Amino acid sequence: xxxxxxxxxxxxxxxxxxxxxxxxxxxxxxxxxxxxxxxxxxxxxxxxxxxxxxxxxxxxxxxxxxxxxxxxxxxxxxxxxxxxxxxxxxxxxxxxxxxxxxxxxxxxxxxxxxxxxxxxxxxxxxxxxxxxxxxxxxxxxxxxxxxxxxxxxxxxxxxxxxxxxxxxxxxxxxxxxxxxxxxxxxxxxxxxxxxxxxxxxxxxxxxxxxxxxxxxxxxxxxxxxxxxxxxxxxxxxxxxxxxxxxxxxxxxxxxxxxxxxxxxxxxxxxxxxxxxxxxxxxxxxxxxxxxxxxxxxxxxxxxxxxxxxxxxxxxxxxxxxxxxxxxxxxxxxxxxxxxxxxxxxxxxxxxxxxxxxxxxxxxxxxxxxxxxxxxxxxxxxxxxxxxxxxxxxxxxxxxxxxxxxxxxxxxxxxxxxxxxxxxxxxxxxxxxxxxxxxxxxxxxxxxxxxxxxxxxxxxxxxxxxxxxxxxxxxxxxxxxxxxxxxxxxxxxxxxxxxxxxxxxxxxxxxxxxxxxxxxxxxxxxxxxxxxxxxxxxxxxxxxxxxxxxxxxxxxxxxxxxxxxxxxxxxxxxxxxxxxxxxxxxxxxxxxxxxxxxxxxxxxxxxxxxxxxxxxxxxxxxxxxxxxxxxxxxxxxxxxxxxxxxxxxxxxxxxxxxxxxxxxxxxxxxxxxxxxxxxxxxxxxxxxxxxxxxxxxxxxxxxxxxxxxxxxxxxxxxxxxxxxxxxxxxxxxxxxxxxxxxxxxxxxxxxxxxxxxxxxxxxxxxxxxxxxxxxxxxxxxxxxxxxxxxxxxxxxxxxxxxxxxxxxxxx
Numbered sequence: 001x002x003x004x005x006x007x008x009x010x011x012x013x014x015x016x017x018x019x020x021x022x023x024x025x026x027x028x029x030x031x032x033x034x035x036x037x038x039x040x041x042x043x044x045x046x047x048x049x050x051x052x053x054x055x056x057x058x059x060x061x062x063x064x065x066x067x068x069x070x071x072x073x074x075x076x077x078x079x080x081x082x083x084x085x086x087x088x089x090x091x092x093x094x095x096x097x098x099x100x101x102x103x104x105x106x107x108x109x110x111x112x113x114x115x116x117x118x119x120x121x122x123x124x125x126x127x128x129x130x131x132x133x134x135x136x137x138x139x140x141x142x143x144x145x146x147x148x149x150x151x152x153x154x155x156x157x158x159x160x161x162x163x164x165x166x167x168x169x170x171x172x173x174x175x176x177x178x179x180x181x182x183x184x185x186x187x188x189x190x191x192x193x194x195x196x197x198x199x200x201x202x203x204x205x206x207x208x209x210x211x212x213x214x215x216x217x218x219x220x221x222x223x224x225x226x227x228x229x230x231x232x233x234x235x236x237x238x239x240x241x242x243x244x245x246x247x248x249x250x251x252x253x254x255x256x257x258x259x260x261x262x263x264x265x266x267x268x269x270x271x272x273x274x275x276x277x278x279x280x281x282x283x284x285x286x287x288x289x290x291x292x293x294x295x296x297x298x299x300x301x302x303x304x305x306x307x308x309x310x311x312x313x314x315x316x317x318x319x320x321x322x323x324x325x326x327x328x329x330x331x332x333x334x335x336x337x338x339x340x341x342x343x344x345x346x347x348x349x350x351x352x353x354x355x356x357x358x359x360x361x362x363x364x365x366x367x368x369x370x371x372x373x374x375x376x377x378x379x380x381x382x383x384x385x386x387x388x389x390x391x392x393x394x395x396x397x398x399x400x401x402x403x404x405x406x407x408x409x410x411x412x413x414x415x416x417x418x419x420x421x422x423x424x425x426x427x428x429x430x431x432x433x434x435x436x437x438x439x440x441x442x443x444x445x446x447x448x449x450x451x452x453x454x455x456x457x458x459x460x461x462x463x464x465x466x467x468x469x470x471x472x473x474x475x476x477x478x479x480x481x482x483x484x485x486x487x488x489x490x491x492x493x494x495x496x497x498x499x500x501x502x503x504x505x506x507x508x509x510x511x512x513x514x515x516x517x518x519x520x521x522x523x524x525x526x527x528x529x530x531x532x533x534x535x536x537x538x539x540x541x542x543x544x545x546x547x548x549x550x551x552x553x554x555x556x557x558x559x560x561x562x563x564x565x566x567x568x569x570x571x572x573x574x575x576x577x578x579x580x581x582x583x584x585x586x587x588x589x590x591x592x593x594x595x596x597x598x599x600x601x602x603x604x605x606x607x608x609x610x611x612x613x614x615x616x617x618x619x620x621x622x623x624x625x626x627x628x629x630x631x632x633x634x635x636x637x638x639x640x641x642x643x644x645x646x647x648x649x650x651x652x653x654x655x656x657x658x659x660x661x662x663x664x665x666x667x668x669x670x671x672x673x674x675x676x677x678x679x680x681x682x683x684x685x686x687x688x689x690x691x692x693x694x695x696x697x698x699x700x701x702x703x704x705x706x707x708x709x710x711x712x713x714x715x716x717x718x719x720x721x722x723x724x725x726x727x728x729x730x731x732x733x734x735x736x737x738x739x740x741x742x743x744x745x746x747x748x749x750x751x752x753x754x755x756x757x758x759x760x761x762x763x764x765x766x767x768x769x770x771x772x773x774x775x776x777x778x779x780x781x782x783x784x785x786x787x788x789x790x791x792x793x794x795x796x797x798x799x800x801x802x803x804x805x806x807x808x809x810x
């Protein structure tokens with residue numbers, strides 16, 4: 001055996017080496033091309049130089065061409081090219097696009113020369129014990145590919161050679177629980193959940209070190225301007241320090257590259273979400289100069305700050321000042337005055353695993369999950385999706401609600417579900433549905449219309465607009481119960497119901513209405529939502545929804561409907577209503593421009609919480625439980641925790657419980673806010689905090705143990721003298737909502753309990769599956785159309801009737 005080192009791109013050296021082999025060892029019977037090079041220093045494409053790209057391409061492009069020309073006269077039995085799986089699965093090529101390009105060239109080369117050469121290009125996945133190192137991470141795990149041992153790889157290589165498979169092949173040891181060939185072969189496969197654009201060879205983190213001392217924000221700002229200008233290939237003079245990074249086209253790969261440079265400077269391992277927290281050069285420089293004064297002073301020789309902050313309070317004030325480097329959304333600060341509180345006097349809901357309020361509380365208090373596989377019966381075909389589903393969504397009583405069978409058969413089931421739950425809402429509040437007729441009551445519904453795609457059933461409906469008009473999701477309620485207040489449907493995605501609640505609260509406080517029906521509804525009629533979330537790579541591949549947990553893999557979708565009846569506290573007391581809780585404040589804002597439609601804005605999240613808190617008149621430490629948004633993504637969950645900590649626990653150590661209903665029922669889309677709201681009301685009413693089903697595996701960049709946050713694992717008594725809670729709801733599209741709720745305590749001046757109304761048993765409904773009725777109507781309509789098409793006399797008669805009607809109209 002001989003070992004020779006030859007530069008593959010040196011044609012003369014390669015040819016000389018081949019001649020020497022022929023002379024000393026004879027003809028060449030086989031070739032294995034396994035040369036390759038990876039640029040570990042410059043993962044961001046914009047930072048790659050032409051020379052650097054050429055170095056990566058050379059062994060697999062020019063080198064392959066020269067090698068092929070040099071051995072074309074040899075009696076080859078095999079010509080093996082060691083390609084890479086990164087050339088096939090785009091998400092695995094993030095940060096190494098040049099390397100993926102080089103391997104893709106090898107694959108095409110094998111295809112193009114398969115007729116004249118015994119050539120096979122093997123798209124190797126990970127090798128644990130040799131090669132370029134084992135790649136780990138969420139992106140790789142979600143492909144379903146497992147790493148090869150040397151024994152695995154050699155055995156697969158033997159099989160490829162023996163069977164002469166090719167010319168391009170991916171040899172795979174797979175995890176059968178997640179292996180999905182249809183995704184792997186798709187050219188449009190997107191980035192898996194949690195992909196951080198890093199591999200063991202290109203970590204953006206380095207070892208941490210002690211930090212302290214002094215430097216100026218101006219020095220840090222100049223450093224960052226130079227760094228961003230270099231990475232963006234821009235003139236430093238054109239960089240505005242107050243412009244968000246994303247406005248310059250910065251993506252996650254480039255931010256990882258920049259963070260790598262900053263980590264080297266600081267000898268630190270910064271959390272990648274820091275760029276979302278401080279999203280401009282100006283704000284990041286201020287934070288950096290304050291947090292790493294000692295390191296930067298040693299590097300740049302900055303001037304020490306003369307005044308030493310001795311007291312803890314001074315340090316906290318300084319940290320507070322730096323945490324608000326970005327201008328707040330409310331320039332003058334939110335007003336501290338507390339408007340009239342809003343009373344919650346009735347509730348109703350249907351959620352996965354819970355047909356009513358009592359069952360919802362039982363599900364939550366017992367710490368159970370209603371998430372499971374989607375049955376074939378739901379969509380008429382089998383899928384691999386998971387969800388939290390409501391039973392019998394197509395069952396309804398058309399006669400009670402005075403809707404024709406023809407109209408019901410074509411209506412959005414969400415509209416029917418909302419009608420039915422509103423009926424239950426009145427009776428839970430102690431009212432019959434006849435009592436509310438003609439009253440100035442508003443309907444505010446968070447929802448998104450889902451009309452049927454097949455228009456054929458509409459042909460025989462009396463009111464086809466009820467099947468397609470989104471406003472009718474709420475208008476049906478106003479019409480049936482004869483309500484004279486505004487009737488609105490709002491769609492701000494996940495925050496829809498709470499944004500609707502904000503509008504209702506404003507109308508109540510202005511005296512425009514006497515009470516308000518507020519709710520949210522969302523149903524999974526088809527698998528379209530799952531396919532959309534899967535395409536965005538934010539759909540969990542498992543039937544568990546992890547929040548604030550290292551195991552987070554994305555969203556598990558859910559569905560349901562929830563409604564509450566609101567009045568001002570004064571009006572509720574005057575009407576003798578039973579008050580379940582009071583809304584102290586509700587605030588709404590938007591993230592504004594971010595790196596993408598689903599990218600959060602930490603400052604906006606902080607501002608909406610601060611605004612609601614100030615509006616409520618409460619101190620941060622008085623909030624003892626927060627129902628979190630929880631996205632199921634480690635980075636966005638981390639940002640939410642940071643925002644909550646900054647607003648509620650930056651200067652106090654009071655215990656604060658955190659939780660989310662999503663691990664119990666999934667993410668009910670437009671009904672998310674109301675599901676959280678009703679959960680918190682039930683906890684306030686029962687004086688208990690329910691178990692949280694996730695958060696068991698600590699997140700990488702957030703130390704829960706060092707905070708006063710707590711995940712309750714068992715049903716726990718809520719022993720606070722005054723039980724106060726908050727709710728987060730941050731939506732796709734950036735509309736954020738934050739609500740502060742408080743348990744209702746009868747004022748002493750009332751002396752006696754004033755509530756004279758109590759829940760009533762609702763009317764019994766004769767519900768049946770209207771979907772079957774729809775199928776019957778569709779069949780009859782099709783039959784009539786076919787009969788007409790086969791009956792020329794009937795067609796002629798219809799034409800004559802139409803002309804007679806037109807003449808009469810003229």
